Amino acid sequence: MMRIPARRVLPLLALGLVLAGCGSHDGSGGTESLPEVRASLVSVDSRPVTRMLEVSGMVQPRQQSALMGRSSGPVTAIHVSPGDRVAKGQLLLEIEKDMNEGMLHQAEGALAQAKAAFTLAEQNHQRFSRLFEKNACSQLELDAALMQRDQAAGAVTQASGAVASARSVSDETDVRAPFAGRVVDTMVEIGDLAAPGRPLVMLHSLEGNEFWITVPESEAGSLQRGTEVEVAIDSRPELGRLASSVKEVVPMADPATHSVSVRLSLPDDGLRPGITGKAWLPAGEHPSLRVPESAIYRSGGLALVCVVDAQGLARSRAVSLGDSHDGLVDVLAGLDAGQRVVAQLTQLIPEGTPIRESAE
The missing domain is CATH 2.40.30.170 (Efflux pump adaptor protein, beta barrel domain)
Known part of the structure; x- marks a missing residue:
């Protein structure tokens, strides 16, 4: 004889007891004595449902934004604390200016030297040009003077760029808010060394x-x-x-x-x-079968519906349910499309009870 695993016996017994409670009340097992019940019926339809x-x-x-300075030096002042609201452009933190100002002065000194060298090279080139017109110097000497002037001009351009870069870095010793926001964290303390690429202040927008x-x-x-x-x-x-x-x-x-x-x-x-x-x-x-939630009767952990068969008799069916949407519930198993079920199942209807569809 085939043995049924014990773990399957209890659910089957529970379903059997529930369905047994739906049987005939006259003790004869027939349905002749069961009174007719009037009920609203709904058809089980298959319709596409959006899967969520x-x-x-x-x-x-x-x-x-994690704000970082472009300059190096000790942090000399912190003007905000975590939780503070700040406006766009507001000063948040300062880095020591002395080191960066020294770099700027050095770059400006190099630029002054480059300009002086260019002035001298330009004067020398003009002198050789006049001598060449008088056949007092060779073409080679004139070309050499021109090359020296061009090299001096290039040195001026390079030194000017160094000054602009140093001035930009010097200006960024003041760390300001790029947008209106809230300070989440100050990631350094006074005296800490700031360096390019090191986060200093974390800022969240207010948008x-x-x-x-x-x-x-x-x-x-x-x-x-x-x-x-x-x-x-x-x-x-x-x-x-x-x-x-x-x-x-x-x-x-x-x-x-x-x-x-x-x-x-x-x-x-x-x-x-x-x-x-x-x-x-x-x-x-995906296609899904749906019935009203009011068509579900819950008993002992089971979800039941009352199906009306082709003879118009009540048949209880255990169903497996999915998600609910706007008063409807997905039926994953236990029903077929086209079946009719009682729309308002407030109590179990005895198995085999004649069902007459109400006009409501």
């Missing part, structure tokens, strides 16, 4: 936030700018699902994870960068 992909993400500022997610490369093809999505914030359940849309799909996938980064819009609800949440994205359509 759930992914995790994080709130990020629309614009952020609002975005929600950043990563999706599998295979799912990114259905997303484009403007695609409508929903976002929920883990720490703010009272907000519910927020309407959002795709702002950008990064065109390059991560070769290690085969995923694509996506930026979503967020309403201005005072959300702080760094908090986490979830997003629901459309990921194509």
Whole structure:
């Protein structure tokens, strides 16, 4: 005799007990004595349903920047603290100017020497030009004077560039906000050595936030700018699902994870960068059977519907359910398209009960 695994016995017994409760009440096993029941019926239809992909993400500022100085030297003043709001162009931090001013003075001295050398070379070239007109010097001597003048002119150009660069670096001993924002972190203290490329202040813009997610490369093809999505914030359940849309799909996938980064819009609800949440994205359509949630009767962990067969008799069926949408629920297993079910199943209808469809 075939043995049924014990782990399958309990669900089968539970379903059997429920269906047994739907049987005849006259004790004879027949259906003749069962009174007719009037009920509204709905047809089980197959229709395309948008599959929703759930992914995790994080709130990020629309614009952020780790501000770095181009000059080297000790930090002499810090004018802001984390959490401060700053205006565009506001002074945030100062770097010692002496070292950079010394470099500027040195460059300016080199420029003065180059200009003096050019003046001398130009005078020498003019002198040889006059001598050449009087046949008092050779063409070779004139060409040499011209070459010396051109070299001196090149040295002036080079020295001028060095002065401009040194002046630019000297000006950047003052670190200013490139946009209006909030200071997230000051990454140095007074006395620390600033150097080109070293982050000094982290700044987030005040223009609002975005929600950043990563999706599998295979799912990114259905997303484009403007695609409508929903976002929920883990720490703010009272907000519910927020309407959002795709702002950008990064065109390059991560070769290690085969995923694509996506930026979503967020309403201005005072959300702080760094908090986490979830997003629901459309990921194509698939056929689905749907019935009203009111057609489902739950008992002992089972979801049941009352199917009306071809003879107009009630037949209870256990079903497997999926997602709910606007009062309808997806049926994954247990029903076939075209079947009719009782629309409002507030209690179990005995198995085999005649069902008359009501006009309502």
